Amino acid sequence: MNNITANYGKSYLPTQGLLVYRQASNSHHGHVQAFDVDPVSGHPINFHPLTEQESKQLAKILTVEKEKKKGFLRLNGLLPENVLYLDADQGRVMWYTPPQQRHLYFIESLTIPNGIASLPALVWLASKNYLFLFALLSAEKPTIDTPLYYAPFFNTNKQGGVCMGTVSVGIRQSSTLNEFMAAWEESFFNSYFSHLFDEHQPVQGNIIQLWQRLIDQHTDFPLDVLVTSPFTLKLLTGYTDENN
Structure with a gap:
């Protein structure tokens, strides 16, 4: 009998978060604060403006997730006849x-x-x-x-x-x-x-x-x-x- 339990989802732990601030009178103006998550307590710590490096990391993560979604059920060649x-x-x-x-x-x-x-x-x-x-x-x-x-x-x-x-x-x-x-x-x-x-x-x-x-x-x-x-x-x- 084949082992069908080899592919389980991986666990992810929160390490960082973002807060978006906007002007009450103008939703097009605002800024982003980043914070770390304490690995023991789970509380937010180290609030700071989002850095350029953090922005690049976020963009990379979002791009990977988008590509994964695009790849799901993709075809390798023609649509199977069945x-x-x-x-x-x-x-x-x-x-x-x-x-x-x-x-x-x-x-x-x-x-x-x-x-x-x-x-x-x-x-x-x-x-x-x-x-x-x-x-x-x-x-x-x-x-x-x-x-x-x-x-x-x-x-x-x-x-x-x-x-x-x-x-x-x-x-x-x-x-x-x-x-x-x-x-x-x-x-x-x-x-x-x-x-x-x-x-x-x-x-x-x-x-x-x-x-x-x-x-x-x-x-x-x-x-x-x-x-x-x-x-x-x-x-x-x-x-x-x-x-x-």
Whole structure:
């Protein structure tokens, strides 16, 4: 099983602050005071006019942050054919994956062995903070009105949201589009399936027996067990983490 917790965010401590003074009668006139932050008490100390060197350091920091934002979800070449929707400003991507075989992991109490199983085509919608997942009847690229089915997995709800538990997806602010999609797929398939929730039954019939059979017999995924959802690609483009 791959280690998917390698990329955690770094901690930052406050070291300096700025105060902007403006004239009450003229907001275009003012000056900037800088101060340091005491590393022990956290209180502001050493108030002084902003120096030229401090101005250059601030400009450098702001430039780096701007470039990071511009780099998030950037393309390395042409837009991948499996991308269905991209909103780089909001940090959201929708893509699909064809039927495939993946190694899956289950908690011991489910009595499903870990192993390789066949999956249907899937539609993914993700930001840095959430993942929605649905299934398709056809292996063909879906259209805006293609009916979506519930993803036939544990850890999913009626809205298509995926519960990732304590798994760290490792999305970086500088992640390219391909890195972003790969990180979500690897994190999802390398996490442990553990539970059903929200009274949601994602397949017709017994989901435990379904995955036991798929892993034991290595058969194609039976599309007739998929459950119709009320969603289409068009509806998903308006989804946010509030829908999860």
